[in-house]
Amino acid sequence: MLLSTRGLSKQFAGLRAVEGVDFDLPKGEIHALIGPNGAGKTTLVGMISGRIAPTAGRVLFDGQDITRLPAHRRMRLGMAYTFQITSVFARLSVAENVALAARRRAHGGQVNAVIDEVLERVGLPDRKDQEAGDLAYGHQRLLEIAMGIAQRPRLLILDEPTQGLAEGEIEGFKILIRDLAQEATILLIEHNMHVVMELAGRITVMNFGAVLAEGTPEQIRASREVQAAYLGGTSDAAAG
Numbered sequence: 001m002l003l004s005t006r007g008l009s010k011q012f013a014g015l016r017a018v019e020g021v022d023f024d025l026p027k028g029e030i031h032a033l034i035g036p037n038g039a040g041k042t043t044l045v046g047m048i049s050g051r052i053a054p055t056a057g058r059v060l061f062d063g064q065d066i067t068r069l070p071a072h073r074r075m076r077l078g079m080a081y082t083f084q085i086t087s088v089f090a091r092l093s094v095a096e097n098v099a100l101a102a103r104r105r106a107h108g109g110q111v112n113a114v115i116d117e118v119l120e121r122v123g124l125p126d127r128k129d130q131e132a133g134d135l136a137y138g139h140q141r142l143l144e145i146a147m148g149i150a151q152r153p154r155l156l157i158l159d160e161p162t163q164g165l166a167e168g169e170i171e172g173f174k175i176l177i178r179d180l181a182q183e184a185t186i187l188l189i190e191h192n193m194h195v196v197m198e199l200a201g202r203i204t205v206m207n208f209g210a211v212l213a214e215g216t217p218e219q220i221r222a223s224r225e226v227q228a229a230y231l232g233g234t235s236d237a238a239a240g
């Protein structure tokens with residue numbers, strides 16, 4: 001396993017946002033985390049990445065207990081995280097944004113090589129010198145992914161990466177993720193069920209802070225519990 005959680009829990013005041021989650025992510029998998037709004041997905045991933053301190057439980061990365069490691073130390077171990085809301089530096093150029101991320105792992109002349117390589121991979125090589133804030137929204141999301149890849153992560157966590165993307169951009173995103181999966185394990189919080197069903201090898205469904213179901217896309221699509229969580233059990237919500 002590249003990543004495991006055991007009994008991972010977070011309470012905000014009286015609210016149990018995440019409760020006793022045991023989660024396992026094998027190396028090389030594309031894994032989707034889905035669930036209704038407020039199910040606890042972002043909180044769970046926040047505890048995995050080190051942005052949120054758990055109330056109870058443990059996080060293991062490549063066999064090491066990292067529960068108490070700060071986020072920047074987890075990055076150095078090979079975790080990269082892109083946010084739900086774009087987090088690019090609007091006044092810096094595309095290349096400068098990538099350089100900030102690349103310097104976490106590369107040095108000197110290597111940084112320029114990493115910039116060229118990752119911008120090529122996400123399809124933004126022509127945008128290198130443009131101010132990031134001037135990019136179209138979909139391109140800003142791709143830039144964020146480029147910043148993630150530039151850290152050469154072993155685990156890449158993407159929080160709602162296709163939100164706000166146009167249909168054509170989503171096609172490009174799927175190709176990009178399949179390509180990235182050759183070298184990194186991918187954990188994807190995603191609301192677009194078509195993307196989830198096409199990309200994910202396995203899916204974990206959360207509801208009310210707990211894991212409701214886990215399985216292949218076929219198993220999740222067929223699960224009555226999952227259908228109930230999404231639509232009161234009346235339809236095949238998980239299919240689309």
Ligand SMILES: Nc1ncnc2c1ncn2[C@@H]1O[C@H](COP(=O)(O)OP(=O)(O)OP(=O)(O)O)[C@@H](O)[C@H]1O
Binds near residue numbers: 038
């Ligand atoms: N900092 C916080 N303080 C208090 N409550 C919070 C905080 N962060 C999240 N919550 C609550 O915890 C619960 C889980 O939220 P979380 O954002 O993890 O869900 P989610 O599954 O990611 O939802 P969405 O799909 O809408 O992003 C929600 O009820 C939310 O209101």
